[in-house]
Amino acid sequence: MKKITLLLFILPFLGISQEISYSEPSQFIEKAGSVQINLVESEKTIFKSGLGETVSFYPVEIIDLNQNQKKVSGIEVESTFITKEYQNKQDQYTKETAWIGIDELPVLIDWFESYVIPNLSNPAGTKKTVKYIHSTKEIQFKFDVYNATQTFTIAVKNTNHKDKYFWTESRTKDIPSILKTLKYMQTRTLN
Numbered sequence: 634m635k636k637i638t639l640l641l642f643i644l645p646f647l648g649i650s651q652e653i654s655y656s657e658p659s660q661f662i663e664k665a666g667s668v669q670i671n672l673v674e675s676e677k678t679i680f681k682s683g684l685g686e687t688v689s690f691y692p693v694e695i696i697d698l699n700q701n702q703k704k705v706s707g708i709e710v711e712s713t714f715i716t717k718e719y720q721n722k723q724d725q726y727t728k729e730t731a732w733i734g735i736d737e738l739p740v741l742i743d744w745f746e747s748y749v750i751p752n753l754s755n756p757a758g759t760k761k762t763v764k765y766i767h768s769t770k771e772i773q774f775k776f777d778v779y780n781a782t783q784t785f786t787i788a789v790k791n792t793n794h795k796d797k798y799f800w801t802e803s804r805t806k807d808i809p810s811i812l813k814t815l816k817y818m819q820t821r822t823l824n
Contacts, residue, residue, distance in 0.1 A: 654770040654771070655732075655771065655791070656707065656731075656733060656734040656737065656769065657705060657707065657732075657735065657736060658705055658707035658709070658732035658733075658734055659731075659732045659770075659771065661695055661705040662695060665695075665698070665700075665703070666699065667699055668695050668696060668697060668698060669695070669696045669698055670693050670694075670695050670696075670709070671693060671694045671695075671696070672691040672692070672709065673691065673693070673694075673817075674691075676692050676814055676817045676818075677689055677690060677691045677692070677814065678690040678807075678811050678813070678814045680799065680804050682799065682801055683803070684715060686715060686726075686799055687713045688711070688712045688713075689709075689712075690709075690811055690815075691709040692814060692817055692818040693706065693708065695707070705735075706735055707734050707818070708732065708733040708814065708818055709730060710730065710732065710733060710771075710772055710789070711728060711729075712728070712729050712787065712799055713726055713727070713728045714726065714727060714797045714799060715797070727797070731772050731789045731790070733769050733771070733815075734770070735818070735819070737769045737770065738818065738819045739819070740767075741769060741815060742812065742815050744765070744767040744774070745808070745812045745815070746812065748776070749765060750808070750812065752765070752778055753783070753806065753808065753809075761779075764778075771789065771791055772787060772789055772790060773786075773788045775787075782802060783805040784800055784801070784802050784805070785800065785802075786799065786800040787799045
């Protein structure tokens with residue numbers, strides 16, 4: 634019994650997740666097998682880094698093609714990042730998709746409204762760092778404020794590239810556009 638307890642205690646430190654959590658849209662897609670995904674292009678939010686990496690937030694409706702009456706809504710988060718850099722030729726990019734379920738929106742919206750948006754214009758103070766972190770089932774958001782410098786990070790949890798994630802300093806002023814996309818999806822599902 635001691636060996637099993639010790640192994641469960643060590644697993645998180647080795648970077649091995651004990652349990653993978655999937656959002657409602659991921660579970661729906663897996664169960665349906667064949668789906669149609671309708672993306673709302675007019676309400677998407679895209680962040681781009683200076684290196685050419687991107688992260689996009691799309692409100693979506695997912696339809697089970699085997700049972701047309703079955704539908705689910707959510708946010709598709711598409712992350713494109715460099716997985717291999719080359720000196721004399723084009724870098725290798727990888728695209729990954731993660732999902733945010735409708736059930737996760739109220740707490741995520743509250744996190745943005747309560748902690749991130751109010752601190753976009755507030756410096757942390759001299760030699761002071763403040764970090765705000767929120768995790769959905771498939772994505773971790775992090776907003777760091779160090780003195781007057783701000784960094785916004787979006788990391789896909791269920792990835793083969795744990796050391797690859799999107800972050801930006803120069804585009805933190807665009808964070809309210811994510812909130813707009815999240816609220817659009819939330820109000821759309823309430824109607």
